[in-house]
Amino acid sequence: MALAAARRLLLHAGSRLGRREAVDGARRFANKRVLVETEGPAVMKLRNPPVNSLSLECLTEFTISLEKLENDKSIRGVILTSECPGIFSAGLDLLEMYGRNPAHYAEYWKNVQELWLRLYTSNMILVSAINGASPAGGCLLALCCDYRVMADNPKYTIGLNESLLGIVAPFWFKDMYVNTIGHREAERALQLGTLFSPAEALKVGVVDEVVPEDQVHSKARSVMTKWLAIPDHSRQLTKNMMRKATADNLIKQREADIQNFTSFISKDSIQKSLHMYLEKLKQKKG
Numbered sequence: 001m002a003l004a005a006a007r008r009l010l011l012h013a014g015s016r017l018g019r020r021e022a023v024d025g026a027r028r029f030a031n032k033r034v035l036v037e038t039e040g041p042a043v044m045k046l047r048n049p050p051v052n053s054l055s056l057e058c059l060t061e062f063t064i065s066l067e068k069l070e071n072d073k074s075i076r077g078v079i080l081t082s083e084c085p086g087i088f089s090a091g092l093d094l095l096e097m098y099g100r101n102p103a104h105y106a107e108y109w110k111n112v113q114e115l116w117l118r119l120y121t122s123n124m125i126l127v128s129a130i131n132g133a134s135p136a137g138g139c140l141l142a143l144c145c146d147y148r149v150m151a152d153n154p155k156y157t158i159g160l161n162e163s164l165l166g167i168v169a170p171f172w173f174k175d176m177y178v179n180t181i182g183h184r185e186a187e188r189a190l191q192l193g194t195l196f197s198p199a200e201a202l203k204v205g206v207v208d209e210v211v212p213e214d215q216v217h218s219k220a221r222s223v224m225t226k227w228l229a230i231p232d233h234s235r236q237l238t239k240n241m242m243r244k245a246t247a248d249n250l251i252k253q254r255e256a257d258i259q260n261f262t263s264f265i266s267k268d269s270i271q272k273s274l275h276m277y278l279e280k281l282k283q284k285k286g
C-alpha cells in the first residue's frame with residue numbers, strides 16, 4: 001500500500017516536473033535516481049550513486065520513467081546509460097535482499113519482475129550504452145535491450161555472476177541469457193558466474209559492439225538512427241514474436257516466483273552467503 005502511494009506521488013511529481021521543464025524548453029524530466037532527456041533520441045540515465053544499485057526506490061523510479069516514455073507516442077526509442085562514472089549498474093541492491101523480512105523481499109521481487117517485464121516487452125527500441133561495470137542485474141538491464149554497445153575498457157565487466165554470490169539466477173534471467181548467447185555458453189557462464197571483459201562479451205554475444213569509451217554514446221545514437229528507420233509496426237510485431245514466450249513464462253507464474261524468491265533469500269545459508277559477499281566488498285576497500 002505504502003509503495004503504491006509513493007508510486008502515485010512520484011508519477012504526479014514526475015509529470016509536474018516534466019511539464020515545468022518542457023515550458024523551459026529543456027525537453028527532459030527527472031526524478032531523483034533517473035534522468036530522461038527527450039531532445040533527439042531519448043536517453044535514460046541511471047544516477048543512483050555510488051554504483052547504480054537497483055534499490056526499491058530506484059526500481060520504482062525507473063519503472064515510472066519507462067511508463068511515461070511508453071505513454072508518449074512521439075518517443076520511439078530510448079538509449080539506456082549511466083551517469084555514475086565507471087559503473088553501468090551494480091545490479092540488484094544487496095541491501096534489499098539482506099537482513100530484511102519476508103514481506104520486504106516479496107515486495108522487492110515484485111518490483112524487479114515489473115521492471116523486467118516492462119523493459120523486455122517494451123514496444124520502444126532500447127539501445128544500451130554500457131559505460132561501466134555491469135554485473136548481474138546490471139547485465140539483466142542490458143540484456144533487455146535490442147542492441148548493446150559497450151565501452152572498451154578492460155576494467156568494465158558484464159555477466160550474470162549470481163553463483164559467485166552463493167545465489168541463483170532465477171529462470172527468467174537464465175531464459176534471457178540463453179536467448180542471447182545460446183544454451184551452452186549460458187550454461188557455462190551461469191555456473192561459473194562469469195564476468196566477461198568487453199572483448200569476451202563481444203565474442204560470446206553478450207554485447208553487440210565494443211567501441212572506444214569516448215564513442216559509446218555517439219555509437220548508441222547512430223545505432224538508434226538505423227533502428228528508427230525500420231517501420232514500427234513490423235519491428236514491434238517481430239520483437240513480440242521473439243520475446244513473448246519468455247515473458248509469458250514469468251507472467252503465468254509471477255506469484256509462485258515471488259514465493260520462491262522469498263523463501264530462497266530468507267534461508268539462513270543464503271543470508272550467510274550474502275553477508276560474506278558484502279564483507280568482501282567492504283574489505284576490498286581497506
Ligand SMILES: CC/C=C\C/C=C\C/C=C\CC/C=C/CC(=O)SCCNC(=O)CCNC(=O)[C@H](O)C(C)(C)COP(=O)(O)OP(=O)(O)OC[C@H]1O[C@@H](n2cnc3c(N)ncnc32)[C@H](O)[C@@H]1OP(=O)(O)O
Nearest residue numbers: 053090091092093094133135136137167168170261264281
Ligand atoms: C532453484 C532455484 C531456486 C531459487 C531461485 C529463486 C530466486 C532467485 C534468488 C536470488 C536471485 C537474486 C538475483 C540477484 C541479482 C543481482 O543483481 S545481485 C547483485 C550482484 N552485484 C554484484 O555482484 C556487484 C557487486 N559490486 C561490485 O562488484 C563493485 O561494487 C562494482 C564493480 C560494481 C563497483 O566497484 P567500485 O567502484 O570499486 O565500488 P565499491 O565496490 O567500493 O562499492 C561502493 C559501495 O557500493 C556498495 N555496493 C556495491 N554493489 C552493490 C550492490 N549490488 N548492492 C548494494 N550495494 C552495493 C559497496 O558495498 C560499497 O558500499 P560502502 O561504500 O562500502 O558502504
